[in-house]
Structure formats: structure tokens, C-alpha cells
Amino acid sequence: MSARNVATIAAKDLRITITKRSARLSLVIFPLVIAIGPPLLARFTGAGHQGVPAVLLPRVLDAFTFYFVIIAALLPTAIASYSLVGEKIERSLEPLLATPVTDGEVLAGKGLAAFLPPIAAVWAASVLFMALCDELTRGELGRLYFPNATAMLIVGLVAPLAAVFGVEYSVLISSRLSDVRPVHQLATLSVLPFAGVYVAAQIGAVTLDRPTLAVIAGALAVLDVLLFAAARATFRREEILIRWT
Amino acid sequence: MAVAPDAEKTAGNGQRAPMAITVAGLTKNYGEIEAVRGIDFEVPTGETFGFLGPNGAGKSTTIKILCTLARPTSGTARVAGHDVTTERDRVRRNIGLVFQDTTLDNYLTGAQNLRFHAELYGVPAAAVAPRMQQVMEMVGLWDRRDAPARTFSKGMRQRLAIARALIHDPPVLFLDEPTANLDPEGARTVRDFLLELRRERRTILLSTHLLDEADRICDRVGVLHTRLLAAGPPSELRAGRPGHVTRVQLAELTDAVVTAARAVAAGPVEVTSGATSSATGGPAGGTVAVPVGDPGRDNPALVAAIVAAGGRIRFVTEATTSLEEAYLTLLGGAGSTEPRVTQLEGTQLEGTKPGGPQ
Numbered sequence: 001m002s003a004r005n006v007a008t009i010a011a012k013d014l015r016i017t018i019t020k021r022s023a024r025l026s027l028v029i030f031p032l033v034i035a036i037g038p039p040l041l042a043r044f045t046g047a048g049h050q051g052v053p054a055v056l057l058p059r060v061l062d063a064f065t066f067y068f069v070i071i072a073a074l075l076p077t078a079i080a081s082y083s084l085v086g087e088k089i090e091r092s093l094e095p096l097l098a099t100p101v102t103d104g105e106v107l108a109g110k111g112l113a114a115f116l117p118p119i120a121a122v123w124a125a126s127v128l129f130m131a132l133c134d135e136l137t138r139g140e141l142g143r144l145y146f147p148n149a150t151a152m153l154i155v156g157l158v159a160p161l162a163a164v165f166g167v168e169y170s171v172l173i174s175s176r177l178s179d180v181r182p183v184h185q186l187a188t189l190s191v192l193p194f195a196g197v198y199v200a201a202q203i204g205a206v207t208l209d210r211p212t213l214a215v216i217a218g219a220l221a222v223l224d225v226l227l228f229a230a231a232r233a234t235f236r237r238e239e240i241l242i243r244w245t
Numbered sequence: 246m247a248v249a250p251d252a253e254k255t256a257g258n259g260q261r262a263p264m265a266i267t268v269a270g271l272t273k274n275y276g277e278i279e280a281v282r283g284i285d286f287e288v289p290t291g292e293t294f295g296f297l298g299p300n301g302a303g304k305s306t307t308i309k310i311l312c313t314l315a316r317p318t319s320g321t322a323r324v325a326g327h328d329v330t331t332e333r334d335r336v337r338r339n340i341g342l343v344f345q346d347t348t349l350d351n352y353l354t355g356a357q358n359l360r361f362h363a364e365l366y367g368v369p370a371a372a373v374a375p376r377m378q379q380v381m382e383m384v385g386l387w388d389r390r391d392a393p394a395r396t397f398s399k400g401m402r403q404r405l406a407i408a409r410a411l412i413h414d415p416p417v418l419f420l421d422e423p424t425a426n427l428d429p430e431g432a433r434t435v436r437d438f439l440l441e442l443r444r445e446r447r448t449i450l451l452s453t454h455l456l457d458e459a460d461r462i463c464d465r466v467g468v469l470h471t472r473l474l475a476a477g478p479p480s481e482l483r484a485g486r487p488g489h490v491t492r493v494q495l496a497e498l499t500d501a502v503v504t505a506a507r508a509v510a511a512g513p514v515e516v517t518s519g520a521t522s523s524a525t526g527g528p529a530g531g532t533v534a535v536p537v538g539d540p541g542r543d544n545p546a547l548v549a550a551i552v553a554a555g556g557r558i559r560f561v562t563e564a565t566t567s568l569e570e571a572y573l574t575l576l577g578g579a580g581s582t583e584p585r586v587t588q589l590e591g592t593q594l595e596g597t598k599p600g601g602p603q
Contacts, residue, residue, distance in 0.1 A: 008364045016352040091348040095409070098312050099365040100337040 001108065005101045009109025010116070013083050017117055026078055027117050030071055031125030038064035039129060043136035054140045061133055061145055062208050063201060065154045068126050070194045072159035073166040075118035077187035080170035083110040085183045103235045107171060107228070114167045119160055126155045153213045161220035166190040168227035175235050263326075265290045265417050265448035266311065270320035273306050280306040283320065284473040288465075290416070291446035293439075295453060295463030297572060302469045304452040305345070308421050311450070312342050325417050338366065341410030345422040347402045351395035355386055355405050358394055359412050366413035380408040384438060400431025407438055417448045424458060436462060456569045474575045482571045489540050490564035491547060496557040498531030505554035509547045512536035534564050 017023045042060055043051045052060050087093040096106065130146035138144055170187035177183045197216065200206045266288035273281040281303040288294040296304045309315040311324050313333040322329045325339035349358050356377060363373045381387040384404035394402060403423060410418060420439070424432035439462050442449060453459050459466045460479045467476035475482060495502060498518055507514050515534035533551075537543035544561070551558060 005365060008361065012350065012353070012357075012361050015357065016350065019352045087350075090351065091344065091346050092350045094314065094344060095342065095348045095362070096365075098314055098337060098340075098342045099362065100334045100367075101365055102334075 001102065001104050005105040006109045006112065009096070009101070009106060010112040013079075013110055013113030014116065017079055017113065023079060023082075023117075027075065027121045030075060031068075031121045032128075034067045034071055035125040035128040036132065038067065039132035039136050042133065051137075051140060054142075057137055057141055058145065061137070062150055062154075063198065064129070064133075065126070065151050066194075066198050066201070066208055068122050068129070068155055069159045069162045070191050070198065071125075072118060072122045073162040073194050074188060074191045075121065076114045076163050076166045077170045077190060078184055079117065080110070080114035080167045081174055081180055081184040081187050083114055084171060084174035085177060085180045088178065089180065104232055107231055107235055111164075111167045111171060111228075114170070115160075115163050118166075119163050122159055122163070123155065126151075126159075150208070150210055150213065153210055153217070154208075157217045158213055158220065161217055161224060162194055164224045165220060165227065168224060168231050172227060172231045172234065175231070263290050264288065264323075265292070265325060266294070266450060267323045268307075268311070268320070269322070271307065271310065271317050271322055272319045273303070273310060273315065274318045279471060281310075281317075281469075282471045284469070286467055286473055286476055288448060288450060290448050292464045293443045293449040293451065293462055295451045295459035295466040296469055297453065297456065297459050297466050298469035299454060299576070303471050304454075304469055305421050307469070308342075308419050308450065308452055311336075312340055312419055313337055338413075339416055341413070341415040341418045343403070343406050343410045343418070343420040343423045345425050347399065347406070347426075349394040349397075349402055349405060349409070352393065354391050354393055355381065355397070355408075356390040358405065359409055362409050363412045368413050376412060376414070380411045381405075383411075383441070384408045385434075398431070400427050400434060403427060403431065403435055404438065407435070411442075417450070418442065420449065420451045422452055422454065424453070424455065432458075456572055468572060468575050470576060482575075489537050490534050491537050491540060491544055492532055492534045492560075492562045492564040493547070493551060493556075493558060494530070494532050494560040494562075495551070496530050496559055498529060498533075499555065501554040502551050502556035503533060505550040505556070506533045506535050506547065509537070509543060509550050510535045511538040511543070530559070 042057065042064065045051060084093065087096070101109075130151065134144045134146050166187070169190040170183070173183050173186050177186075197206065197208075201208045206212055264287050266286075268284060268286050271281055271284045272279075284303075284307065286294075296307065298304050306315060310317050311322055311329055313329050313336050316330060324336045327335040327339065329336050350361070353361065359377050359381065360373060363377065368376060377390075378387060381390055384407055386401060386405055386408065389397070389401070394405065397405065403426075407420075407423070410420075423439075424435050427435060436458060439449070439451065443462060443464075451459070451462060463479065465476060465478050466482060468474040468482070493506070498516070503514065503516055513536070517532045517534070519530040519532070535547055537547065540563070548558065548561060
């Protein structure tokens with residue numbers, strides 16, 4: 001696999017993403033809401049706007065941090081859906097597939113372009129989130145809660161792996177369908193496993209501690225490798241370009 | 246029988262011209278649909294070859310196979326000496342491709358579109374800028390290089406697509422109906438570029454359903470209708486029409502002259518009346534187009550018969566057959582779904598190979 005070809009394809013797709021206003025907005029608004037909303041909720045919720053009691057705050061803040069895993073899986077789906085199906089519709093995919101690049105290079109380049117902006121947005125938003133949480137809860141807790149190892153594990157490892165999962169899942173769907181909207185709708189289902197983990201944590205079925213997060217990260221890493229192999233195996237140039245129904 | 250990778254053909258000057266494209270027994274099915282059936286043809290290096298055929302004739306499918314965008318169901322094809330099935334990357338490095346529809350990245354500028362492809366084709370970094378300027382100046386878009394492609398007219402986009410196809414200086418260029426969606430002015434500009442490329446002796450395979458375009462641009466044309474019905478220079482294709490027609494222009498068209506012409510004709514005589522002379526107010530002239538079996542034998546008799554009938558001859562010419570007439574004859578008439586197969590000189594028809602049994 002040529003790193004130069006991957007970088008060229010990724011740079012081109014990144015340029016297009018940056019050019020599109022809707023893509024820029026989705027990359028800003030969603031993470032911003034998650035960065036600002038939950039800290040305010042933690043500080044001002046409850047009767048008399050007393051906020052979450054100190055004894056519950058660590059668990060609540062860890063749960064809020066896990067939101068970044070969910071949006072990390074969600075944000076790349078729009079970009080990844082467009083990068084294959086959108087380009088197929090606009091007919092700009094054909095000349096790319098006629099160039100001497102391998103299927104793996106096309107997938108890796110497009111995947112990288114769909115991964116980088118969302119993960120940058122997630123990381124930037126998480127910094128804002130942690131700063132806000134610290135500012136709003138240090139009186140209650142008597143200390144700064146963030147940064148901590150659990151949050152670093154969630155934002156630094158699980159969220160990127162979730163983003164890769166979202167990208168690869170979207171690419172897998174994109175190579176089988178011919179319309180951006182249903183592809184994007186199906187791709188958003190990639191958040192379900194992470195939403196499931198969040199709900200399980202809320203009902204006490206799992207604890208989002210470091211061992212559990214390590215297991216989740218390990219499982220995601222394996223899943224990401226398998227999904228890339230599956231995407232590569234199902235990415236057939238001829239089927240993408242010519243569909244006879 | 247596979248065609249040798251270094252297949253060569255004796256050119257008119259006796260030199261052995263290497264084949265840029267060699268196709269043997271190529272078939273492509275999409276499920277139950279037969280898109281291309283057992284076609285054979287060769288395109289020598291430096292030739293402009295035109296694919297003629299109605300919509301759905303298999304032109305685009307054949308080009309897609311030759312450009313490695315589709316795999317053949319059976320048969321072999323080599324482009325620039327490389328097999329399109331087993332050496333796809335090598336084929337891709339040696340070809341440029343222009344599609345019928347706009348296939349640019351509309352969010353990128355003209356220069357960004359070209360640079361992207363130059364990098365993917367491995368054009369050395371130092372060579373990208375000068376090459377980009379060269380091809381963009383050639384298509385007249387250098388001044389618009391920093392404008393987004395979405396702001397270009399259709400004609401400009403197609404010119405940019407041609408520039409993109411040439412950015413890595415490929416020896417073989419494929420154009421799939423490049424003027425189909427353009428207005429007359431845009432189409433003419435693109436044709437002028439194609440003529441310029443032809444003068445460079447670059448190998449070009451042009452797919453079109455515009456007969457005039459093929460006639461003007463191509464050294465040889467092939468008529469495709471799932472099968473390859475005929476291939477040869479446009480002049481040979483025209484000559485492939487059965488029989489000869491002699492056109493006699495007369496100062497005065499009379500019944501006696503027409504009767505005399507019919508007496509010599511080998512088939513139905515086409516009579517065209519001219520306008521009455523406005524200067525003299527004299528009788529209307531006209532033309533008779535007379536099919537003749539053997540021009541050397543029949544033309545003197547035809548002229549003698551017309552003169553004997555009182556006809557005053559202005560000109561005697563050989564009626565030229567347009568490529569359109571030849572094309573429609575091959576397809577068995579406009580709208581026909583059952584084309585007539587015609588063997589032309591230098592043409593292999595379905596199931597035959599160069600030098601093989603006919």
C-alpha cells in the first residue's frame with residue numbers, strides 16, 4: 001500500500017469536507033452541544049438547582065465522558081457516506097477508480113479523511129468539556145476531576161476506535177448502496193453498540209471502569225481490523241460503477 | 246486464441262507498427278444481458294479509432310473493459326502491451342480516460358483536480374506544475390485554474406477532463422462520447438482538441454454516435470452493435486455500400502431524359518428537380534442519380550442515352566456515400582434491430598482472428 005497515494009486521496013477528501021458548509025457545521029455543533037450541555041446539567045440539575053451530589057458526580061461525569069465515544073462513532077458517518085456514494089452519484093469516483101491505485105489505498109485514504117475531522121472535533125470538544133466540568137464541579141468535589149486516567153482511556157483510545165468503526169461500517173454500506181440518504185441513515189446505526197454500553201452502565205449492568213474500557217477497546221480494535229478486511233473484500237470497482245438491476 | 250502481447254501489423258509504409266490495443270473474442274454479459282459479443286479488433290500505435298454505434302451497442306462497456314473498470318466475461322484484451330485482466334495497474338498507468346458525463350470533483354479548483362490525478366499517476370513532483378500549465382494552456386483554461394470546477398460551463402468541464410486525462414502523458418487515450426452533452430460550440434472546441442491530439446499521433450479510441458464526428462476525426466472506425474459489424478477507414482466504410490451511383494446534373498430535366506437514364510440504370514433512379522432559373526426564366530434543371538453495375542462500361546452508355554434524348558449535361562460525378570448511409574446500411578436501416586453484417590477489407594468479424602480461418 002502506497003502511503004503517498006493514501007495521503008493524496010485523504011488530502012483531497014479533507015479539502016472537500018472543509019469546503020462544504022454543512023459538513024463544517026455538523027463537525028462543530030454536535031461536539032459543542034456535548035461539551036457544554038452535560039457540564040451545565042451536572043452543575044444545575046435537581047431541586048433548587050443544587051446540581052448532582054458530590055457522591056454521584058464521578059460516576060455521572062464518567063458517563064458524560066462516554067458521550068464522546070457515541071459522537072465519535074456518529075460524526076464520521078456523514079463524511080464517509082458521501083465519500084463513496086456521493087462521489088458515485090456525482091460521477092467523480094469513476095476517474096479515481098481508473099487510476100493506478102489499489103482498492104486498499106482508496107479505502108484507507110477515504111477512511112482517513114472521514115476519521116480525522118471528527119476525531120479532531122471530538123478531542124477539541126472533550127478539552128472544553130473537561131475544563132467546564134472542572135470549573136463547575138470543583139466546589140462540590142473539592143478537587144479537579146479531570147483529567148484522569150479513565151477519561152483519557154475513553155477519549156484517547158475508545159473514541160478513536162469507535163470513530164474507525166463508524167467509518168468502516170459506513171464504507172461497507174456505501175459500497176453496497178447507491179443513494180446517500182439511506183446510506184447515511186443506515187450508517188448512523190453504528191452508534192447503537194455504544195449507546196447500548198451507555199445504557200448498560202446507567203442501569204448498573206456494567207461499570208465504565210478502566211478494566212471494562214480496556215476490554216471494550218480491545219474488542220473494538222479486533223472489530224475494526226475485521227471490518228477493514230470485510231470492506232476491502234466487498235469493495236469491487238466494477239460493482240460500484242456498473243449496477244444492472 | 247490469445248493475441249501475442251507484442252502483436253504488430255504491417256503499416257502502409259511497410260514498417261511493423263506495434264499494436265496499442267488488441268482485442269480478441271471479447272464478450273461481456275451482465276446477467277442475462279449480452280452487452281458485447283465476441284469482438285475482435287486492433288488499433289495500431291498512433292491511430293485514432295472510432296467506435297460507432299447506437300445507444301446500448303456496447304461501446305461504453307468495451308471502453309470500460311479496456312480501461313479495467315469492468316472485467317470481460319470471456320476473451321482477451323491488451324492495452325499498451327498489457328493484459329486488462331491480469332495487469333490492471335500497468336494498463337491504468339498507460340491510459341487517459343475522458344467520460345461522457347462530467348466526472349470532475351466540483352468542489353476542487355481546476356488546478357486541484359489536475360494535481361490530484363497527477364499525484365496518483367506518479368508524475369514527479371517537480372514535473373507537476375509545468376505539465377499542468379502545459380495541458381491547461383492547451384485546453385485554454387490556464388487563466389481559470391484557481392476557479393472551482395462547479396463554476397465551469399459544460400464545455401469547459403469537458404476540456405478540463407481532457408486536460409486531466411493528459412496530465413500523465415498517457416500513450417493511449419480513451420474518450421467515451423466526449424461531446425454528447427455539449428452545445429454545438431462546446432462540441433466543436435472539443436473536436437478541435439481531438440484533431441490536435443490526433444496530429445500528435447497519440448493512440449486514441451473515441452466512442453461516438455455522431456457520424457460526422459467520427460468521419461472528421463478518426464483514421465478508422467468500427468461499427469458496433471453488440472458485435473463488431475465492420476471496421477475500416479471511413480472511406481472504405483462508405484465504399485462498402487453495394488454498387489455505384491453516377492450523378493448527372495442537367496440544364497433541363499425532361500421525361501425523355503429520365504426515361505433514357507432508367508433504361509441504363511441497374512436500379513431505381515433518384516430524380517431531383519432544381520429551381521427555375523431566375524435570371525433567364527428558363528426551364529428547371531435537375532439531377533438524376535443512376536445506379537450502375539460497372540461504371541467503366543455503363544457511364545459512357547448513360548451519357549450517350551441522355552444526350553440522345555435531348556438532355557444537356559452540365560456535370561457527371563460519382564455520387565459519394567455518406568458515412569451515415571453506410572452506417573445505416575450496416576445496421577440494416579434506421580431503427581432496425583437486426584443489423585446486417587458486412588465484411589470489409591481488413592476487418593475481422595465475430596469469431597475470426599487475424600490470420601485465422603474465415
